[in-house]
Amino acid sequence: MESLNILLLGIVTRKREGTKVAYGRHESFYLRNKWISKGLKHVDNNSTFFYEKDNFEKIGLGKNMVRSLRFWLTALNLVQEENKHHTLTPLGKIIFEKDRLLEKPATIAILHSELLLNRGDTATVFNWFFTKYKETVTTRAELKSAFKVWVEAKESKPVSEKSLDRDIDVLIQLYTKEADENDPEDSIFSPFTLLHLIKEERSGDKSELIRKNEVNYDTTNLTAFYYLLLRYSQNEKVELIQLDEIMSNDTLWGKVFNISKSEAIDILNKLATDEKYPLEYVRTSNLDNVKIPQITELEFLESRL
Structure with a gap:
């Protein structure tokens, strides 16, 4: 009981x-180092891994930890489930191939x-x-x-x-x-x-x-910042993004990375000099706009990780 x-x-x-609102699905376990690597490897090898009774023995984790790992892989958009089969998402495939140890x-x-x-x-x-x-x-x-x-x-x-x-x-x-x-x-x-x-x-x-x-963050590697802009542009189907949006939108820099407006401007200026995908950052007296290149965030990430 x-x-x-x-x-x-x-x-x-x-x-x-x-919709289904959920709390506590992490089984009280925070994400451990090397869990992502283990989880992606097992899902890539076997789409029914999380439904097998001996999965905890195969991966070397406790039963509750395996359930927690399943939550983290899904919550981080690395794995998707359909009909009791798990597969790597497009993002999961890129990270599995290029940086599964999260280095x-x-x-x-x-x-x-x-x-x-x-x-x-x-x-x-x-x-x-x-x-x-x-x-x-x-x-x-x-x-x-x-x-x-x-x-x-x-x-x-x-x-x-x-x-x-x-x-x-x-x-x-x-x-x-x-x-x-x-x-x-x-x-x-x-x-x-x-x-x-x-x-x-x-x-x-x-x-x-x-x-x-x-x-x-490292000012010489702004991949994550660029990724968020491209993802937002694709999801919202917009080519221009205002600086105020970057600071206030729940999926962009101000909220996600908790950076200041002056830092955001500095980062935008650096991204405007990107050798392959330079942003157009136009500053005016009333409105600052960023013009986003027509490339998906996954295409960009594939070339940068």
């Missing part, structure tokens, strides 16, 4: 207007942006924190309280507080769980810590501060 209660608390769903910060930044798209309402807490939650410095308790208030206003039926608590805990761990410097074999850290988007601080009285930071 106890295990059943845990399962019910861990996965909470509700149907509204034809390039640009790859991780792109996956972070894919997670925030919250496809199927399965990655709600991540989208909420970066695109809806306004505070840049808070405590873990305040964060949990604010998330519960937001969920209660959004949902017509009660959602388990324990499930929401675990969502916040996994959110923080995903972006802060670093490798043990004293253990070179440590592999339970999260690759997303390289982005430095969240910092957890402890004060003298041991209370925890959670700080939302701007993304850590």
Whole structure:
């Protein structure tokens, strides 16, 4: 009975207007280093891997971890499911071929942006924190309280507080769980810590501060920033994007990477000098527009990763 209660608390769903809203599908596990590589390899070899009873033995993870891995691969738009078969998405194929170990910060930044798209309402807490939650410095308790208030206003039926608590805990761990410097074999850290988007601080009285930071990026490699512009252009079927959109839209730089307007302008100026796909960045007194080349984000990524 106890295990059943845990399962019910861990996965909470509700149907509204034809969509399914979910919380806690990560099984309380943040994404571990090398999980992506393992998962993509097994799906590429066997489309029914996640439905096989001995899959946990084949991949060397616990049963709950395998279910968590399945969530992460889907939430990050690396794997898609149809009729109990999983296949790599176009993005998943590119990353599997070019950077399945997630060694390039640009790859991780792109996956972070894919997670925030919250496809199927399965990655709600991540989208909420970066695109809806306004505070840049808070405590873990305040964060949990604010998330519960937001969920209660959004949902017509009660959602388990324990499930929401675990969502916040996994959110923080995903972006802060670093490798043990004293253990070179440590592999339970999260690759997303390289982005430095969240910092957890402890004060003298041991209370925890959670700080939302701007993304850590290399000015000589702006692949992730260009990817987001191209994805937005393709999805919205627009050729011109305003600077204000880049800063305020939930899928673009200001929200996804938490950068300032001045930083965005600097990045746009650099992208305007791209050797193969230069942007046209036109600054006027009233409106700043960016003209996007007619290439898909996947075509671009294929040439850059």
